[in-house]
Amino acid sequence: MSLNIKNNVYWVGKIDWELRKFHGGEYSTHRGTTYNSYLIKEDKIALFDTVWAPFSKEFVSNLAKEIDLSKIDFIIASHAEIDHSGALPELMRHIPNTPIYCTKNGVKSLQGHYHQDWNFNVVKTGDRLSLGQKELVFIEAPMLHWPDSMFCYLTEDNILFSNDAFGQHYASEYMFNDLVDQSELFSEGIKYYANILTPYSPMVIKKIKEILGFNLPLDIICTSHGVIWRNKPEQIVERYLDWADNYQENQISIIYDTMWNGTRVMAEKIAKGIKEGDKEVNVKLFNLDKRDKNDVITEVFKSKAIMVGSPTINRGILVSVAGILEEIKGLKFKNKKAAAFGCYGWSGESVKIINAILKESGFNIVDEGLRVMWNPDNESMASCIEYGRQFALNVPL
Missing domain, CATH: 3.40.50.360 (Flavodoxin domain)
Structure with a gap:
């Protein structure tokens, strides 16, 4: 199943309704989760991340129904953690020479997990990758929440692929922030921040201010878990700035x-x-x-x-x-x-x-x-x- 996000951008991930524990048994997921992978079909075709390893074959099979795998020009590995990269070995069996774009630490992490010498291409903040009429702009985001993490911005469509930032462990067929129960959404959002991102709050503030300083128009935030923010995406950015600033209630x-x-x-x-x-x-x-x-x-x-x-x-x-x-x-x-x-x-x-x-x-x-x-x-x-x-x-x- 794929879902059109905007123009030639599609969600090709997996909704995991049954998941109740994450990070081993360290994090409870009462409402399941999603593993969000995205396919961009421009003059050049790019795939953003994959899904968790148990769904590898299902993911690759479904992806092959969306596009001839050999036509994928670029794979963007935003973060090497297994829930995002788990299907990569199965995918690379089919297209072993396809270039993988990631940070320097991303190479180390992916090699550490899978012990493969794939066609890695190291990127850093400000680097661009042409898809034809549009470009991908890479933004390193170390420790949000791993050293290898990065964001990516798609020009013209004004989409920020934010990986683990702004996400939630929240399964829903609706997939968009304006369609789901808002109390559930923000309940899972603050839980996600509190349990995963709190130690990196100073870096959260710094990175958000850096991105805002680019003055890029922002229409959609495509996260790696949970809903896609298409309605007033700035609202979750504002929440993160609040949560990162030694947040407390009465x-x-x-x-x-x-x-x-x-x-x-x-x-x-x-x-x-x-x-x-x-x-x-x-x-x-x-x-x-x-x-x-x-x-x-x-x-x-x-x-x-x-x-x-x-x-x-x-x-x-x-x-x-x-x-x-x-x-x-x-x-x-x-x-x-x-x-x-x-x-x-x-x-x-x-x-x-x-x-x-x-x-x-x-x-x-x-x-x-x-x-x-x-x-x-x-x-x-x-x-x-x-x-x-x-x-x-x-x-x-």
């Missing part, structure tokens, strides 16, 4: 796990205190044993402050808490405050451990945290409420 997220409900009781009483201290703030609680970690990380991204709770176990913290803290550390959130809490029976190290990790992760630690011995009694619950009230006063938006 929200405090309490994330925790519990053994015998003591830490859960603490979390709920702290939340009650926060609302007493600030009636306007949005307080959300997440039991990490029962919630999807990528959804929780999205809420952390949106929050001005977080509170992290775990009981002490074997002089450590619960695995679910340790796991999400490890991911949070890698995401390098900025300008957010944090505190720790938890129950203990005899040694009580959990709060100290959590605070240390949060500090290492770049959070501003509000205080030493709150510990409660054994299950909270009425006095301890009152102290949790007061602790939440004081926390709210310490983290104004």
